[in-house]
Amino acid sequence: MNTAASGNFAIKTSELTRRFGNLTAADGIELRIPYGEIFGLLGANGAGKSTLIKMLTTLLSPTSGSAEVGGFDIIKSPGEVRRRIGYVSQLVSADGALTGYENLRLSAKLYGLPAPERSERIASALEFMGLADTAHRLVKTYSGGMIRRLELAQAMLHRPAILFLDEPTIGLDPVARRMVWDRLLNLRRDYGMTVLITTHDMEEAETLSDELAILHEGRISVVGKPAELRAGLGAEATMDDVFIHYAGGLIHESGTFSEVARNRRTAHRLG
């Protein structure tokens, strides 16, 4: 794993902003995420979570502001950033027409893993994610949980310092979701990876996150440890209460047609 980065933070943003025409999807985001932390990013649909992740993973250029990921500037050194990150998209990115092993081999080649190491790394990743027995089955025959674990295996294959997970458990049943959580916690324990995870699932946020931020209309409403955020609203407060309080209230509904369609498509493919 590569953690040889400058500074003390795995992710550091300063006034990070992205506009689409008149819409400001991310508005002056300030984040400091230490190495080794699991950091939750919450917010309603359209709050700016995916936009933020896309900027941090170099898929989208910021309109203004700056960010360092793994010690490298996302605009000046996107290639260096990409070497240090793994990414599991909200969408189902594993190729169903390939086997699990073939999906991993593609990742290994694109990440430039030396040929002698490839087989060992792939075998190790498959073992870690509990997919060794099904490695040579076509991914289109996998369950939703297996697909997500395969995608995690692809994202960790090159031992990145930082993992970005965009709603990784969307559409999964509780058992599959728990299995993904277990593997995620093991990744942090065994490899010390920093994880930035977006989710709508309050139980997931509380179980996994050392610290979390809630986004509302492109801005960070609050950052803190889950227990502290709950305590801040009263002894009986739940994470749902925290979310409602900081994410725009009960009656606020958001999310574009394409976002809703995308979520449903992902849930359908994994379900």
Place this chain on the structure above:
Amino acid sequence: MKRLIRESAAIVEVEMIKLVRDPTEIISRAVQPVLWLVVFGQVLAQVRGIHTGQLSYLAFITPGILAQSVLFSAIFYGIAVIWERDLGVVHKLLVSPARRISLVFGKAVAAGFRGILQAVVIYLVALVMHVSLRLEPLAIFAVLAGVMLGSGIFATFSLIIACIVKTRERFMGIGQLLTMPMFFASNAIYPLDIMPGWLRVVAQINPLTYLIDALRGLMISGGESVHGYAVDFSVMLAVFIALLSIAVRLYPTLAE
């Protein structure tokens, strides 16, 4: 260069695995060129309405039908790219440290291999129909090189369109709108010198014309390249490089 080859080869390998696993696309795409040769070619050969010099009409259109097959097969590559975008595959590729040019070039080369399979089909059909083909290894190698380059051009062009329109529905409409005019505004089924002046001008800037011109000289006994092979391949290479440089810039916008 080594990195470009390694990364592109990874993309090509995946495309070839999928093609071998499900060859229905190759089979279905073979039907149309066979119909053009067997039905259209034979009927028009009887009419003798188009002067094709020393070549029989069937021999004249054989390279044209191969080029058409390459065009039709490659031009819908963009649909697959939009599909990959909708699935999140494009995002996964773009987050990897692989260079953008490798990802795009890999797609173009994979399209080239599909084009070669189309060429095999056309050669077999043409032989069955007694078209006098040049079967010297060097000529066949040059045909395959031309097919690879032509496929690369049209697949990359298709990818550019996909990056601009971003939805399968829009792409289908534009794909249909482009392929037939490109085919008819070329020397595929009639020579350039019988075209009206304006169409000849369009044909001269159509890369399909140069592919067909090269194939006609390289595939058919007694056939010749009007422009010369150096011009044909230079034009195709220049067009490919220009399209590749545009596609490399546009491809990342698919994930935005």
